Amino acid sequence: MSVVGIDFGSQSTKVGVARNKGIDIITNEVSNRSTPSLVGFGPKSRYIGETAKTQEISNLKNTVSSLRRLAGRSFKDPDVQVEQEYNTATLVDINGEAGAEVSYLGKKEQFTATQLVAMYLTKIKTTTSAELRLPVADVVLSVPPWFTDAQRRALLDACDIAGLTCLRLVNDSTAIALGWGITKFDLPTPEEKPRRVCFVDIGYSDYTCSIVEFRKGELNVKATTYDRHFGGRNFDKALVDHFANEFKEKYKIDIRTNVKAWTRTLAAAEKLKKILSANASAPISIESLMNDIDVRAFVKREELEEMVKPLLDRITVPLEQALAEAKLKVEDIDSIEMVGGCTRVPIIKEKISNFFGKPLSFTMNQDEAVARGCAFSCAILSPVFRVRDFAVHDIVNYPIEFTWEQAPEIPDEATSLTVFNKGNVMPSTKILTFYRKQPFDIEARYAKPEGLPGKANPWIGRFSVKGVTPGPDGDFATCKLRARLNLHGVLNIESGYYVEDVEVEEPIPEEKKEGDTMDTDAPNGDAEKPKTRKVKKQVRKGDLPISSGSASLDVENKQRLCERENAMYMEDKLVADTEDKKNELETHIYELRDKIDGVYAEFASDDEKAKLKAKLDETEDWLYEEGDDTTKAVYVAKMDEIRFIVGPIMQRHTDKVEAERAAVLKAQEEAAAKQRAEQEAAKKASEPAAAPDAEMKDADAAAPADAEKKDKNGDEPMPEVEEAS
Template structure:
């Protein structure tokens, strides 16, 4: 049985949740953290993903890729990428598909991996963490993405899941997932008639999103959504780091921005400073040997921080105003403001949000885990084996989409099918008159509504199998258009219809009692019925099946290679540990259980193995480490066996001694009891005799 699995793919950290034990559990990683760094690193022999990537990021900066969800499905020429470049240390290049790839040194050579591959690598690690923690089968996933993701980016997210061997049952907007969690787990506090108006605000590591929702018991509708793509914790960190960079330039005569590793260390320290200032009015910064063997130190106050981030705070109201306008509400209409995301802990930011709405903020949701919990519940809704409380939710369509076709009998060659602000999932059926196979395209209606650089074409379909009736030039073709639960625009099905004549019973007024019932009458009517089911061939931004299978196979090979490296390292460590352990015990515990010849031989073997391990065997194979271990163990285990046998004899002797002692104690007790019983019987006899007299 597959365990329902929800993933909040964060730009900095990722949170995993699973539906089990009659609730939602947060999954901890291999070092027992409730979130995992969203990083993929590459080394000389293997990959480093998650915690291991974070541990080696500073020393392997150019070969470690972060900010994965900012480049997923993004074109290299996209204006957004110009803004993103400053946050990357890895070498990002344009690939054959005009998208972004990371060029890294891996296995002693330059290799390129697409943003979709990188995300798939990371999701595979997340899956592995979950499998080890739950001991269950993980196949279905609900993955959350930012509300500003286009169709192309959502398709890339789904492809990444499939390359990682996961079935994306739903791609859901991040804030919507948090809102679902709120609606499900706060049901007892929600009204059943008029919906409660709730503003959900998520300010995370890289972006700021707002959704206005109408929530009532068992139901949720997103009325409006807006965002600021370049407003988040990393922008605050960068503002602090730039301040210190300028200060160090004057104070220590070094420019940390000229050295990637030095500036990265300042950024890491700036993030810590930001967190300290959330609870304190002043925070120090100290970095040893940041650059050119120079130690730096300084401090910053909360007032100074607010001054540096003022340009960000000045635009915090914009997404809120857009979302309220889409929802047709004012700030006064909002009943509750739920804030999530790590950046919402910044005091000045919280104060500004509260001021905009004119009421206090609510933090009933877990700021770091709310999205993952919502995802896990949504995934459980799709599970055939789990029963969950019924909950219906509809999301807000951020972009208007029209479908286009070649005009024949129709008056128009396109139609706006899914307008901006509409709710999805949604289905529309249109009828076209065709004389043969034809093409349909889905496009964004208004390019100016979309983020800059977005390609207008979403997908196109070749509709095949259209055959008009004999003697007719055209035939009516019905297309079922759908904006599905994952936000994908599709043609779900297509078929032709024909007009047929059928007999229909004519309904008559009821006869009065005693009158004879008249014979039933029929009339001929014309009806449209399905004629042929049509074939759809779709071309979209998603990878083709062949491309996806190739990436899937490559990922599996990399996983096997990583496992071999990890197993080899384990065997090497086991050999090293055994050498030191056996040498120490040979001089202590095992000393009297080995002959002088055995000690001499074994000591020589241990020295040779140690020399080999730090020389020719430093980078050897798993099989050779096992062979060396077994060679030593073949003698060491004999001596160990004698030691264990001696220990067992001692234990047996001790047990026998204890048993003998216990038997003796029992005998003494029994003897004492007999003596006591004799003492009580004598007086009784005397009394009996006196009574007889």
């Protein structure tokens, strides 16, 4: 089972996975650690991620960006109109939801932002699965902390359409804090003063500041503030506006009238901004930008800072707001951790450092911190991995209230109640109590719409409580509803039930008199019965069915979109496989043309060579004419035709190669056997003589003494006789 954390960014996406006792950032098909957050459409298939980036300039009208910022938004939202400035595709209204109109498979198509996000997540899922060589199902996905309930539901729907199970939607800043805190072993204990860290995350399109308190084994988010329109792309746009004026005056071209020229200048400005972060000045040069005119310019870092001065004046606002909401002062902050690509800009670092009056900390990977935190969060929620206990307590960013119709029988009943206040801990559960005689409806909405991003609809959901009837005595039924703001930051009424007051007996605790040191038995030996009293308690008597309506897709629509996404995925796969077969056929033609006069030359007759060469020429001509765009089956058939001719030739070559290999192996085996025999013989020759040989040598050594006893004729010596005395 895989554990995957996805940092779904506005410009690019990073994927972290738990493996090798740590967190790794995986690479995509071109070995990049981040994948562009783009979806493009073509006449045959979709282009997603790296392929979309590759063909973006040539396919501007059909390439959609800002996927994350469009999800769950109404087309009429002013923020969506801002995104049109950064999008070359046409954004449209699709049943009230923002989407894009593109040309796909030769005809105009409209896709909602939720569908576009699902397409992109399908690509991320495929890339991750290929890298891990495991199926990917459970993920944790990052979202900006300012996302509303509708935007969060849109991302959850997109995960479902892509075949992913989202275990948690985690705020970017919270994921960063988790990645920082879970690796620290020197955090204060619960009894000690907490360590307070300010995380500043300035990315491609937004700026977030979060103040977090750390104690051993837990983190508590105290405040999160943001600027939704402050990021790297705003610096890029300031540069492009400057160049547009300069080019118009110097080269007499207006890049504002040419989308391709504008996009190329935007890409060059992004590179220039990065160079200026490390250098005091830098040139820009774009060949044939417009009307075959080459352009050049030179920018100093001070000039860039002057261009973005209105932006820089806003840099301390989120910091001040965060301190105010956390009820802290600058000196209460122990550390300022900088994250996000835009925090590399020198003037930004300087202004934030001056605000806090202390040096900044860059201990985290500025580009991958969110992905690592998401992967840690997924590992904590997964039963497969053992992770040190670390509790995450996030906060509610927008106050949520419930409203309902007044009961006719209760004229002075209030009709609204703020249930989740800003700053409350999340996830959180609240029990709402209503007194009713008949079914009723309640609505959830944001209490302060002016604080929402853009002009987001404050409505969250409507919940109908069924099965309510008067109590046994005809009085009001006491209805209780369980409202929960879950891990995703999404609100639901999970269950409803009704209770009745029932009299029950409960023991009265006796107070011991002074001097009593032990219990005593009653005089008759029986234990004295404890005194009891009757009290009324609420006892759950039954469930109340609840039907709900929210911004989430209904089951039928979601299933339809799942089927559509699967069909498009299979179409993309077929196109990719067809292209592979076409390339394989082309490569095969060139290889055989070289080999027929080379390694295969001695294995083919002149007729076979001529026939094969003719077939190769014929297939090559077909491939570059009518065969340029055909089906996978046709390419496979053409390959089979060539193999039918070259097959016998290849077989003869293979037979000879195998025979030579067998001969070499046999010679090697014989040489090895001979070497073993020689080694054994040498070993025997070097061993000492055995015991019988030693006895023979002893006998031979004694032979000269016996020989002296022989007579002259060589006979055995005669026995000696002594005379008797």
